[in-house]
Amino acid sequence: MLGLLLFALYSADVISIAAKHEVCIHAYMDDLQTYISCAASDQTTATNRLLTCVSDIDRWMPCNRLKMNAGKTEFIWGHSSATREAQCVTTADQGPDHHAIRQCP
Numbered sequence: 001m002l003g004l005l006l007f008a009l010y011s012a013d014v015i016s017i018a019a020k021h022e023v024c025i026h027a028y029m030d031d032l033q034t035y036i037s038c039a040a041s042d043q044t045t046a047t048n049r050l051l052t053c054v055s056d057i058d059r060w061m062p063c064n065r066l067k068m069n070a071g072k073t074e075f076i077w078g079h080s081s082a083t084r085e086a087q088c089v090t091t092a093d094q095g096p097d098h099h100a101i102r103q104c105p
Helices: 002-020 040-063
Strands: 024-028 031-035 074-076 088-093 099-103
Touching: 002 024, 002 031, 002 040, 031 040
Parallel strands: none
Antiparallel strands: 024 031, 074 088, 088 099
């Protein structure tokens, strides 16, 4: 029970960081997912907002004795039927301020 309470306290800070970047967050157990909705023409801006948010969370984590699992950090682009096929991109951990995006295989 104490573990869930501590997680709730930790995740409150992450939710605040996401809100600062106007990024939505979904929390389930020990998993946090950030997401954003945008028009296809705003993909670059949305990507930059998400990457900045992830970088801020990544900098916050060591201060709270946590570490982001870069191997499980993914960006997945969804789409409506009016847009082209979905893109899937993932990050490569290059330090707290350098998250590179590359196309999923």
